[in-house]
Amino acid sequence: MDVDLIFKIAAVGILVAVLNLLLSRSGRDEQALMVTIAGLVVVLVLIVQQIADLFALIKTLFDF
Amino acid sequence: MEILIKAAVAGVAGSIMALVIRRSAPELSLALTVAVSVLTAVLAMELFSSLIDIIQLAETETGLSAAIVAPVMKCVGIGIVTRLSADLCKDAGQESVSSAVELCGAACAMLTALPLIRTLLQMIGDML
Numbered sequence: 001m002d003v004d005l006i007f008k009i010a011a012v013g014i015l016v017a018v019l020n021l022l023l024s025r026s027g028r029d030e031q032a033l034m035v036t037i038a039g040l041v042v043v044l045v046l047i048v049q050q051i052a053d054l055f056a057l058i059k060t061l062f063d064f
Numbered sequence: 065m066e067i068l069i070k071a072a073v074a075g076v077a078g079s080i081m082a083l084v085i086r087r088s089a090p091e092l093s094l095a096l097t098v099a100v101s102v103l104t105a106v107l108a109m110e111l112f113s114s115l116i117d118i119i120q121l122a123e124t125e126t127g128l129s130a131a132i133v134a135p136v137m138k139c140v141g142i143g144i145v146t147r148l149s150a151d152l153c154k155d156a157g158q159e160s161v162s163s164a165v166e167l168c169g170a171a172c173a174m175l176t177a178l179p180l181i182r183t184l185l186q187m188i189g190d191m192l
Contacts, residue, residue, distance in 0.1 A: 002103070003070075003074055003077075003103075005099055005103065006074060006077065006078050006081070006096065006099055006100055006103065007081075009092070009095060009096045009099050010078075010081035010082075010084075010085065010096055012092065013081070013084075013085035013089050013092035013093065013095075013096060014084070014085060016088075016089050016092060017085055017088030017089045017092075018088075020088060020089065021088065036089065036091070039089070039092060040091050040092060040095065043092055043095040043096075043099075044095065046099070047095055047098055047099050047102070050099065050102045050103065050106070051098070051102050053106065054102050054105055054106050054109070055145065057106060057109045058109060058141050058144060058145055059141070061109055061112060061113055061116060061141065062116075062137045062138055062140055062141030062142075062144075063134065063137065063138070
């Protein structure tokens with residue numbers, strides 16, 4: 001298990017939160033939304049492979 | 065044992081980090097929760113694989129047919145997948161999606177158990 005992935009996602013979350021705060025304080029709300037969406041997409045790309053691996057593992061384990 | 069400790073530490077650390085980023089980025093907090101659950105579940109599945117070897121050994125030693133054991137194993141798998149995804153949907157605050165997933169899991173489990181029910185009915189029919 002790569003614990004790195006958890007820390008990576010948390011780091012992306014904190015970064016997005018800070019950028020979001022800065023952009024929305026300076027009145028650029030639409031750019032803040034873009035940053036949030038970009039962060040979400042990055043994190044989803046990281047996670048999706050793991051989810052697919054888990055389901056494939058369960059599939060082979062319980063021979064579906 | 066060290067696998068359990070790994071899972072516990074990852075779970076606690078992940079939950080705390082999810083709590084930190086929840087207020088400012090709730091969707092990323094949910095994504096973090098998903099990642100922690102998936103990684104922990106992968107750990108558990110690796111433990112399950114050695115358990116399944118024992119079950120297969122028991123199956124060959126007792127001469128129990130695979131047609132009886134296979135649906136049980138499949139149902140366990142269906143239960144795990146259903147429970148995991150339904151709970152993640154609940155975490156996201158989508159109760160309706162969660163119950164739809166649970167319904168689908170229940171239907172799948174029933175469908176998987178059909179051959180067993182058929183065998184049971186045939187057995188009763190032979191007895192009468």
